[in-house]
Amino acid sequence: MNCNIVRKILVAGSLLIFTSATAQDSNRWTSTEQREMFAAKVKGYEDCKQCHKFSVQSWEKTKHYKSLESLNLDQDGSASAIMQAMELTGSPVSQASCAQCHFTDKTSDSINQFTNKKFGPVSGVSCESCHGPASDWLELHNKKDLNEIKEKFSTLKTDKQKSEYLKNVHLKSVNDKVPGDFSAWRNKMTEKSGMIRPDMTYKLINNCYECHTIGNKDLINKTAELDNPHAAGSEFEIVSWLSGEVRHNFQGTDPDNPVNKKMSIEEKRYLYVSGKILFTEHALKALSLAEFPKNEDDEPSRFYDEMKSRVEIGLSEIIEINEILESAVPELKVLSENITPVTEKIGEDLLKKADLSTSNFSGKTLVGYLKIMNREFLKNRHNHAALSKLDETLNDLEPQGNSYK
Ligand code: HEC
Ligand code: HEC
Ligand code: HEC
Ligand code: HEC
Structure with missing residues (x-):
């Protein structure tokens, strides 16, 4: 069969999995396409530090945080024994079949040291492994009311910054009204954008x-x-x-x-x-x-x-x-x-x-x-x-x- 056709079928298949996975509340990717989609939305824990300093500090003491280093260094050889038994080569950190549970991927302009691609593991199991990849909800999730959004908007200089910001807070214009209670609207929008809040x-x-x-x-x-x-x-x-x-x-x-x-x-x-x-x-x-x-x-x-x-x-x-x-x-x-x-x-x-x-x-x-x-x-x-x-x-x-x- 023509390679392109095979590829198209694979892509269609994985999109199907993606839709049903979302419907099934899954936050884990199962195909390369999904993996890249997730990676493109990940901000990284540095972007949480400014406001959630203690969450980050406590997380840095967990096995979740250490998982990238522990599989990469593999001091007791158990990871490489697993790799060998699975007939996989290279570092476990380069393997999709390990990344799904052990690491957080992120897209960047430079080549990732583990995957040799423009995306790959940047940390262990992180904030966004549990709360959802943040790029579409980060800007809105902490806002108390529309005034706070307006204030920040007024500090922006270029049109590009302004339109980017409006997109990130899910508004068409800075004078938009939101239906009903602000925080209910905010929580609904951030949930739609993939945020998993503690009350869910x-x-x-x-x-x-x-x-x-x-x-x-x-x-x-x-x-x-x-x-x-x-x-x-x-x-x-x-x-x-x-x-x-x-x-x-x-x-x-x-x-x-x-x-x-x-x-x-x-x-x-x-x-x-x-x-x-x-x-x-x-x-x-x-x-x-x-x-x-x-x-x-x-x-x-x-x-x-x-x-x-x-x-x-x-x-x-x-x-x-x-x-x-x-x-x-x-x-x-x-x-x-x-x-x-x-x-x-x-x-x-x-x-x-x-x-x-x-x-x-x-x-x-x-x-x-x-x-x-x-x-x-x-x-x-x-x-x-x-x-x-x-x-x-x-x-x-x-x-x-x-x-x-
Ligand atoms: C600019 C400051 C700021 C940044 C950056 C920030 N947060 Fe927050 N975050 C807040 C504030 C403020 C709240 C409380 C919002 C509220 O419920 O009124 C909050 C609440 C939360 C909550 C709890 C929500 C709830 O319903 O109780 C989670 C989870 C969270 N943030 C995760 C993150 C993650 C993950 C990142 C990084 C990707 C991040 N935050 C980055 C300020 C920030
Ligand atoms: C479905 C999720 C999942 C996948 C996929 C997965 N792991 Fe794990 N792994 C875990 C969990 C969860 C633990 C901790 C188990 C426990 O509670 O003892 C673990 C523990 C380990 C440990 C022991 C703890 C440590 O960090 O030294 C090693 C080694 C390990 N995994 C290697 C791998 C390798 C190599 C791959 C890929 C070939 C892989 N894992 C794929 C979930 C996974
Ligand atoms: C993305 C996958 C992933 C998710 C989501 C995840 N974990 Fe883990 N967790 C792991 C892996 C992998 C390890 C083992 C890390 C290692 O030892 O290197 C682990 C280890 C742990 C440990 C340390 C266990 C020990 O040996 O002492 C605790 C506690 C834990 N997880 C709790 C949780 C809780 C609670 C949740 C949900 C709120 C959760 N995890 C969600 C992958 C995950
Ligand atoms: C293993 C999954 C997991 C990871 C990793 C994780 N969280 Fe959470 N987070 C949770 C769970 C579960 C809760 C709800 C806890 C509860 O209700 O007791 C929570 C609650 C929160 C809250 C609300 C806390 C409060 O006092 O109400 C914030 C804020 C938060 N997380 C931010 C973060 C940030 C920032 C990171 C990364 C440094 C992070 N989380 C990493 C699972 C996780």
């Missing part, structure tokens, strides 16, 4: 599971025989993993004496439950990519085993939460009833690949159903007094790593 709970923490569940089959299977195989996923629990080294809640505190605020118990309850459902959603998504054993003698792959066990853990934890809550939270009660047969099937080793693609759950696949029920649960967050029965469990959770300040 599902989308924000969905990010974590996209990287901390390793849905890359080859990465798990091909490294299975190594002394240090690549993790199939983290033992990720959102309250612990967000309360330790990742915590950076400095907003609204004294800039001379900043306090990194702890999560309230109410917040912990919601995150804990929502996180368990997300854990299961992502494990199921990964399991649906696995090769299922065809008969009893068929040796299951590491990927299949790992993902099946994550699904089993996830489903039974949701059921257990519902038991602790004595079925008092409607969304969890229904969810629990509907997933119990699946859990039994897995326990008896009867789960088939087809079970994951059939739309038996209120017309949805199990993955889609978990997502909907999770969102529903979060939407009703003020109606769930019963969740306090989780407090004993929550108070026993240890933060993952040390927090800053």
Whole structure:
């Protein structure tokens, strides 16, 4: 076939993935085209430092920040062993299959030292890996009202600066009115431009599971025989993993004496439950990519085993939460009833690949159903007094790593 045609089909295919990925709340790219689109919108953490000094300082102490250096230096040789098992050459930092979870790419005028292209990794997992690439929302996200926009506009000299600025604050002219409340409009516009704000709970923490569940089959299977195989996923629990080294809640505190605020118990309850459902959603998504054993003698792959066990853990934890809550939270009660047969099937080793693609759950696949029920649960967050029965469990959770300040 003509190369151009093949290319066009590939591009069309990846655009399709992109649209559906956005609809599915994904902040991760899966093709080269998407990767470049993301990289072109990344500003880089230096652009946040001026106003979020303590967030940046605390982030610089995390494994997220250090990930670029640690894979590049590879002091224990584990990254190069993984590369070799994957039959990849060069630095892991030059590899798309590692960049997706370990680094942040950015486009620049000069050649990137790792990729030899005009885009490539510039830092580890960064602000924009979680809050979304910032070029289309940065200028608007911090504005309090239209006057603040007008004031800044009046300091601009050239027409080019002015039109660029108007584009960045999503206005046609500086005398534009905005419909209704300014901050509601602002939040809507920044969300449309890819910003993931702290109150967008599902989308924000969905990010974590996209990287901390390793849905890359080859990465798990091909490294299975190594002394240090690549993790199939983290033992990720959102309250612990967000309360330790990742915590950076400095907003609204004294800039001379900043306090990194702890999560309230109410917040912990919601995150804990929502996180368990997300854990299961992502494990199921990964399991649906696995090769299922065809008969009893068929040796299951590491990927299949790992993902099946994550699904089993996830489903039974949701059921257990519902038991602790004595079925008092409607969304969890229904969810629990509907997933119990699946859990039994897995326990008896009867789960088939087809079970994951059939739309038996209120017309949805199990993955889609978990997502909907999770969102529903979060939407009703003020109606769930019963969740306090989780407090004993929550108070026993240890933060993952040390927090800053
Ligand atoms: C010029 C100052 C400034 C810069 C630069 C800046 N921010 Fe902000 N940011 C703010 C202010 C002020 C707020 C509080 C806005 C509000 O909600 O009224 C804020 C709020 C936020 C919030 C929380 C929003 C919410 O709903 O609570 C996030 C997340 C954020 N910024 C991320 C970033 C990231 C990431 C960067 C760099 C790419 C960045 N900011 C650069 C000033 C800035
Ligand atoms: C789907 C996301 C994902 C992809 C793709 C991925 N990793 Fe990882 N990697 C992780 C996560 C998450 C951890 C931390 C796991 C844990 O909690 O123990 C990790 C840990 C590691 C570690 C151990 C920690 C360290 O920094 O020394 C190495 C080495 C590593 N990855 C190498 C690679 C290499 C090489 C590639 C590309 C071939 C790659 N990874 C691709 C998500 C990913
Ligand atoms: C873009 C991918 C990505 C996203 C998004 C992401 N992580 Fe990570 N995270 C990683 C990788 C990769 C590592 C391992 C880095 C290493 O060890 O070199 C890691 C490590 C960590 C660690 C350190 C674990 C340890 O070994 O002590 C914590 C804690 C953590 N992540 C929490 C979170 C939380 C909470 C979220 C969501 C709010 C999140 N991560 C989102 C990729 C990601
Ligand atoms: C691993 C994902 C992750 C990374 C990396 C990350 N954030 Fe956040 N950020 C979050 C989450 C999750 C919250 C909400 C925390 C909560 O509600 O307890 C948050 C909250 C915030 C807030 C609001 C804090 C408050 O006090 O209300 C700001 C501002 C912010 N982030 C800015 C940044 C900046 C700047 C960086 C880079 C230096 C960054 N974030 C890196 C996940 C991340």
